[in-house]
Amino acid sequence: xSDEAIDARDxxxxxxxxxxxxxxxDDVVVKATSQYISFRVGExxxxxxxxxxxxxxxxxxxxxxxxxxxxMRGVLNLRGIIVPIFDLRCRFxxxxxxxxxxxxxxxxxxxxxxxxxxVDAVSDILTVTEDDINSVPxxxxxxxxxxxxxxxxxxxxxxxxxxxxxxxxLDAIASGAQMAG
Amino acid sequence: MIDEDGKGVYAEEGVDYGIFVDLTANPDEIxxxxxxxxxxxxxxxxxxxxxxAAVSAKVAAPEAGAAPAKQKSTHIKATSIRVDLDRVDKLxxxxxxxxxxxxxxxxxxxxxxxxxxxxxxxxxxxxxxxxRELQENVMAxxxxxxxxxxxxxxxxVRDLAPKLEKKVKLITRGEETEVxxxxxxxxxxxLTHMIRNSMDHGLETPAEREANGKPxxxxxxxxxxxxxxxxxxxxxxxxxxxxxxxxxxxAKEKGIIDANANLTDEEIDQLIFAPGFSTADQVSxxxxxxxxxxxVRQNITSLGGRITVTSVPGKGTTTSLLLPLTxxxxxxxxxxxxxxxxxxPINNILETVRPQPKDVHKLMSGARVMKVRGQYIRxxxxxxxxxxxxxxxxxxxxxxxxxETDTGQPVGLIxxxxxxxxxxxxxxxxxxxxxxxxxSAATILGNGKVCLIIDVxxxxxxxxxMTGDVTMRDMERVIEGDHAAE
Numbered sequence: 001x002s003d004e005a006i007d008a009r010d011x012x013x014x015x016x017x018x019x020x021x022x023x024x025x026d027d028v029v030v031k032a033t034s035q036y037i038s039f040r041v042g043e044x045x046x047x048x049x050x051x052x053x054x055x056x057x058x059x060x061x062x063x064x065x066x067x068x069x070x071x072m073r074g075v076l077n078l079r080g081i082i083v084p085i086f087d088l089r090c091r092f093x094x095x096x097x098x099x100x101x102x103x104x105x106x107x108x109x110x111x112x113x114x115x116x117x118x119v120d121a122v123s124d125i126l127t128v129t130e131d132d133i134n135s136v137p138x139x140x141x142x143x144x145x146x147x148x149x150x151x152x153x154x155x156x157x158x159x160x161x162x163x164x165x166x167x168x169x170l171d172a173i174a175s176g177a178q179m180a181g
Numbered sequence: 182m183i184d185e186d187g188k189g190v191y192a193e194e195g196v197d198y199g200i201f202v203d204l205t206a207n208p209d210e211i212x213x214x215x216x217x218x219x220x221x222x223x224x225x226x227x228x229x230x231x232x233x234a235a236v237s238a239k240v241a242a243p244e245a246g247a248a249p250a251k252q253k254s255t256h257i258k259a260t261s262i263r264v265d266l267d268r269v270d271k272l273x274x275x276x277x278x279x280x281x282x283x284x285x286x287x288x289x290x291x292x293x294x295x296x297x298x299x300x301x302x303x304x305x306x307x308x309x310x311x312x313r314e315l316q317e318n319v320m321a322x323x324x325x326x327x328x329x330x331x332x333x334x335x336x337x338v339r340d341l342a343p344k345l346e347k348k349v350k351l352i353t354r355g356e357e358t359e360v361x362x363x364x365x366x367x368x369x370x371x372l373t374h375m376i377r378n379s380m381d382h383g384l385e386t387p388a389e390r391e392a393n394g395k396p397x398x399x400x401x402x403x404x405x406x407x408x409x410x411x412x413x414x415x416x417x418x419x420x421x422x423x424x425x426x427x428x429x430x431x432a433k434e435k436g437i438i439d440a441n442a443n444l445t446d447e448e449i450d451q452l453i454f455a456p457g458f459s460t461a462d463q464v465s466x467x468x469x470x471x472x473x474x475x476x477v478r479q480n481i482t483s484l485g486g487r488i489t490v491t492s493v494p495g496k497g498t499t500t501s502l503l504l505p506l507t508x509x510x511x512x513x514x515x516x517x518x519x520x521x522x523x524x525x526p527i528n529n530i531l532e533t534v535r536p537q538p539k540d541v542h543k544l545m546s547g548a549r550v551m552k553v554r555g556q557y558i559r560x561x562x563x564x565x566x567x568x569x570x571x572x573x574x575x576x577x578x579x580x581x582x583x584x585e586t587d588t589g590q591p592v593g594l595i596x597x598x599x600x601x602x603x604x605x606x607x608x609x610x611x612x613x614x615x616x617x618x619x620x621s622a623a624t625i626l627g628n629g630k631v632c633l634i635i636d637v638x639x640x641x642x643x644x645x646x647m648t649g650d651v652t653m654r655d656m657e658r659v660i661e662g663d664h665a666a667e
Contacts, residue, residue, distance in 0.1 A: 061630070062631070063521075063623075063630060063631040063632065063633065064521070065610075065614075065617055065620070065633070066566065066567035066568055066569075066617065066619070066620070066633075067566075067567070067568065067617060067618060067619075068617065072614075074631075075610070075614070075623060075631050076631060077625045077629055077630065077631050079274065079275070079278050080274030080275065080277050080278050080608075080625065081274070081608070081612075081613070082608045082609070082610060082612075082613060082614075082623045082625075082631055083613055084613055084614040112612075113612070113613045113614075114613050115613060115614075
């Protein structure tokens with residue numbers, strides 16, 4: 001993705017964000033909508049709440065941190081702040097992403113912390129109502145239920161809505177580090 | 182430089198002029214007074230730093246000069262605003278980024294031929310000058326004079342002296358010395374403790390003092406000055422000095438040292454920093470609880486500073502604190518380990534050596550030691566701890582950075598090579614991630630890349646966990662083997 005494309009998207013985000021706020025205030029009858037940014041990781045598509053997204057930028061090199069889980073790619077300098085970057089593909093138990101400068105880092109705010117998620121590409125901004133969100137079916141692997149807030153169907157595609165708090169929980173990372181070490 | 186009347190004489194060493202100001206006066210007034218006098222002086226010496234400018238003001242007749250300055254000060258309002266520290270930090274961050282971008286631009290500039298376009302070159306030079314100036318000014322925002330802390334100490338002395346039934350005079354010097362606000366906050370507790378110490382243990386009772394031919398009133402001197410990019414704070418009393426036989430006896434009683442240990446005077450003085458040490462016979466609300474100088478030392482070292490004590494029996498004790506001007510900036514040596522770069526704090530580094538193969542030994546536990554001037558030093562492979570694959574593992578092919586730990590035992594860090602010395606801005610890893618063993622913080626290098634700062638203490642313990650502690654028996658075996666080889 002070129003810089004210009006990213007810039008355009010940034011503006012889009014801002015515009016859509018205010019749009020949503022206005023809608024919510026004036027039109028009480030309309031069901032509350034929320035917006036998600038969706039991105040691709042391999043064949044799958046995932047989404048995060050747009051309000052958590054701070055910025056989207058192309059992949060640049062990171063400084064790796066020693067003795068951390070495999071999906072912790074390292075830290076980068078985001079205008080003077082040290083931001084950890086997590087590899088979403090790797091977090092889901094697959095191999096590390098072979099990152100090129102076509103890959104995208106989504107900078108998100110989770111609670112007090114700022115972090116980046118490495119994904120293949122950003123695909124869309126989805127506006128959905130609460131009814132559109134399906135619950136995650138009870139599957140054996142309990143991590144699906146834990147890491148996803150819900151499932152969306154968009155044009156026959158399934159989008160998993162990520163629960164970032166659970167995915168990049170510090171305790172989980174710490175125990176992951178022990179497993180790695 | 183203090184005269185007997187308790188009036189402070191502000192003057193720089195070797196400079197025979199100064200301003201006489203009553204130290205008991207309101208600090209603001211002194212400040213305004215010195216500032217007022219500085220103005221003409223600043224024109225004469227344009228390259229004076231703000232802190233020293235205040236003391237090196239040129240006044241022909243000092244006392245005559247101070248009086249009109251005080252009158253003038255009524256017209257000068259102190260103009261200051263309170264700003265949230267977060268905002269200042271953001272500003273510092275942004276300026277840091279600006280400097281990085283600017284140096285990146287400079288690198289690109291050299292690759293294209295701009296000789297034809299002199300205007301761009303000139304403009305760029307100006308830009309870099311302004312950036313540098315901007316950075317210096319922004320860094321100065323956080324600086325504050327230590328006078329606020331010193332003022333609290335004066336009150337402490339006043340309150341404590343009658344309690345201890347002692348007469349104590351506190352003399353302060355260098356109150357205008359500026360330090361980062363964060364350092365100032367951390368100074369209060371250690372200073373309070375050390376002044377209490379000086380007054381309780383150091384100074385004798387008035388009767389005792391007179392019997393020893395000293396004035397009944399004891400003196401505690403508190404001074405601050407800049408030295409080589411750091412600040413030195415000294416607390417000196419003219420009391421009885423450290424009672425070495427008593428310290429030694431108490432240390433043996435408490436099992437801090439071996440009963441047969443033979444220590445030099447300096448080593449005995451250092452014992453007062455041992456955890457749990459106290460010479461007080463009775464526990465009072467001032468001293469004797471055994472929580473003391475070890476905590477002070479911990480506080481100071483956690484600030485990246487050092488504490489030393491010197492004592493002359495019968496003459497007094499001087500404790501010096503050597504502190505960085507700011508917590509945010511650290512003098513670091515950038516080292517290369519394989520494809521990674523790390524920063525080792527200069528504070529920790531004793532020396533760097535390339536060992537000879539005959540000096541490196543392997544112990545039973547797998548740990549390696551190196552002989553440096555007859556001393557065996559544990560070697561730590563940074564590559565192994567940080568899992569860097571493409572690094573030099575043989576210390577004889579790379580370099581060994583001898584670094585000091587809190588316990589005083591040096592360790593040898595094996596690195597590929599040294600890149601250079603740099604002042605780096607510390608950035609916490611914890612704010613967005615979590616702490617990592619062996620890493621104290623991160624920093625951003627001139628090229629915008631993140632570089633990790635090594636926590637030597639942490640490295641040493643991590644390494645012990647990984648390879649097992651080096652036992653004395655291990656050491657002895659090596660030493661014997663060494664002797665046999667010779």
